[in-house]
Amino acid sequence: MKISNACPDDVTKLLAFREEAAAWLTRLGTDQWQRPYPADRLLATIQAGSVFMVMDGDVTAATVTLSADVEDGLWTEEELSEPSIFVTKLTVARTHAAQNLGGRLLDWAGDRAYRDGAQWLRLDAWTTNAALQQYYLRRGFEHVRTVRVGGAVNGGPRVSGWLAQRRAVPMEHGFEDLTT
Template identity: 70%
Template sequence: MIIESATPADLEKLLAFREEAASWLTALGTDQWRRPYPADKLRATIDAGVVFMVRDGATTAATITLTPEAEAGLWTERELAEPSMFVNKLTVARTHAGQDLGGRLLDWADDRAHRSGAVWLRLDAWTTNETLQSYYLRHGFDHVRTVTDGGAVNGGPRVSGWLAQRSTRLNSDHGLTDATDLPPAQPAHHLRTT
């Protein structure tokens, strides 16, 4: 399987991935991703070069967003001062479920983050999805804390505030052929405000 940077032509596939994942999550009893993701925000992340696609021949098998930008209100100033990369929107097509493709993508992200100078690979997960949280713990992440306030419009509860991290390391055992360019080292982190 090959991992490559997403292009604007992937937008519809990414939106369909999200919809497929939301349906599957609903069937599992979680409210994660029930609201449609705005296409313009997804397009902006594609244009920023932080969205990646895993291709299995002509089939798109998975996607991951890996960015140096943290979502506002989750990480402390001290944590943001540490070189880090952040995983978002990791999604595996149901056709490729059960093959630990998500774990391999996390290892690829770990390797990429390490090569760009990050010492931490960080993520935030849905606060009510304990199955997903356990998945990340099984893949070497440590729970940092859960942020439950300030995330939703009008001061409601934050829905994706379960924070976890793992130390980065060189990790070429992910088995993916990397057809991406390595990003430049990130001297400082920015807060994502959208």
């Protein structure tokens, strides 16, 4: 499998990919990702070089966004002063589930973060998705805290405020890395 930067032509494919993930999450009983993701925001992150796709031949098997930027109100100033890369929108196609593709993608992200000089690979997860939180813990992340207030709408409840991190270290991931 190959990992490469997403390009603007991938917006429609990635939006459909996210809709597939949202439908699967609904079947699991979580309300995560039920609001459609804005195409213009996705395009901006693609153009910033932050969105990556794992391809299995011609099939999109997974995607992840990596950024040095983070949503306001999650991490402390002290934490933000430490070099970090933030993982968002990690998604694996249902056709490629149960193959440790998400774990390998997290290893790739940690390796990339390390090569980019980051000390930490950090993420925030849905506060009500205990299965997802356990998934990250099994992959070496440590829970930092859960932020429950200060959401995007009028400072209301935050839906994605379970914070976790692991050291950015060199990792084997098995992808052919075609990223820039």
